[in-house]
Amino acid sequence: MSTFLIAAFLFFVGSLLGWCLEVVFRRFFSAKKWINPGFLAGPYLPLYGFSLCLLYFMAGLENVIPIGSDVLRKIVLFAAMAICITFVEYIAGIIFIKHMKIKLWDYSNEWGNIDGIICPKFSFFWAVLSAIYYFGIHPHILNALEWFSQNLAFSFCVGFFYGILVIDVAFSTNIVAKVRQFSKENDIVMRYEELKEHIRSAKEERKEKFRFLLSMYSSVSLSEHLKEYYEQHKEEYLAIAGKHSHKGKKSE
Numbered sequence: 742m743s744t745f746l747i748a749a750f751l752f753f754v755g756s757l758l759g760w761c762l763e764v765v766f767r768r769f770f771s772a773k774k775w776i777n778p779g780f781l782a783g784p785y786l787p788l789y790g791f792s793l794c795l796l797y798f799m800a801g802l803e804n805v806i807p808i809g810s811d812v813l814r815k816i817v818l819f820a821a822m823a824i825c826i827t828f829v830e831y832i833a834g835i836i837f838i839k840h841m842k843i844k845l846w847d848y849s850n851e852w853g854n855i856d857g858i859i860c861p862k863f864s865f866f867w868a869v870l871s872a873i874y875y876f877g878i879h880p881h882i883l884n885a886l887e888w889f890s891q892n893l894a895f896s897f898c899v900g901f902f903y904g905i906l907v908i909d910v911a912f913s914t915n916i917v918a919k920v921r922q923f924s925k926e927n928d929i930v931m932r933y934e935e936l937k938e939h940i941r942s943a944k945e946e947r948k949e950k951f952r953f954l955l956s957m958y959s960s961v962s963l964s965e966h967l968k969e970y971y972e973q974h975k976e977e978y979l980a981i982a983g984k985h986s987h988k989g990k991k992s993e
Contacts, residue, residue: 750886751797752790753899756906759789776934780837780845780917783909785902788833792826792867796874797882799825819875823868827859830867834858841917842924843933916963923967929978939970 763778763786779786799822808814835858837843849857889895924931943966971978 746890747797747882747886748794749903750889750899751793751882752787753902754790755793756785756787756790757902759786759792760784762789772934774938776938778845778934780841780843780933781906781909781913783905785906787906788830791829793874795825795829796822796871797879800875800879815872815875819868819871822871823864826867826871827864830863831855831859838930842921842929843917843931845933847932919963920967923964923971927971927978929971929981935974936967936970939973940966943969 760778761784764775767776767778768774777784779788781787799818803814803818806814806817808817834844834846834856837845838856838858844857847857848854848860848863851860851862853862854860889899920931920933920936
């Protein structure tokens with residue numbers, strides 16, 4: 742089986758399962774409401790797709806770890822997996838904050854966090870997920886790929902997924918570009934999920950017929966929502982900016 746086919750299949754599965762996991766986590770453990778996570782409109786999270794590919798290739802390195810104890814070797818492997826995924830998470834967070842001026846998740850209130858992007862608590866969860874993957878998914882991947890290659894209908898679904906993903910990336914990048922412009926003009930980093938929730942709530946209050954993503958496609962409508970959202974949270978953003986400025990002066 743080619744490496745490309747394996748990676749394509751794992752990215753597909755990881756993106757979908759990761760989205761489901763994040764939706765459930767937000768509904769029952771963090772936000773306590775149904776939220777579409779990430780900056781894409783569809784039901785997939787590329788970060789989890791990349792992470793699953795990473796787990797697959799790292800699992801093959803277990804025998805390279807120079808530790809005699811099988812249990813200890815697996816613990817070290819899971820820790821290494823968690824560290825690598827945390828690093829990927831940090832790079833993704835930095836890219837969106839520094840270049841897109843949006844924050845897709847916020848761990849600022851978590852102990853030991855770095856820039857509100859990563860923290861020990863969620864790195865531990867990555868280690869747990871790595872163990873679940875190793876014992877529950879990894880042993881069956883080659884069989885799944887074999888089945889995948891022999892079932893044309895499922896192959897079509899995977900191809901359709903990538904086609905939709907490309908369109909979604911183009912559509913969502915257009916939206917994020919407008920949010921980025923607004924954020925740069927006001928010197929803030931927009932909390933994207935909070936913005937989406939504001940738009941959703943505003944549309945429910947106004948009893949509009951179209952879903953919020955359709956309204957976001959209109960630059961005028963999105964501009965109005967951005968201004969309205971910022972006015973409601975302006976003091977909070979100014980307080981954050983003042984806190985960062987104070988830290989900068991102390992470090993000098």
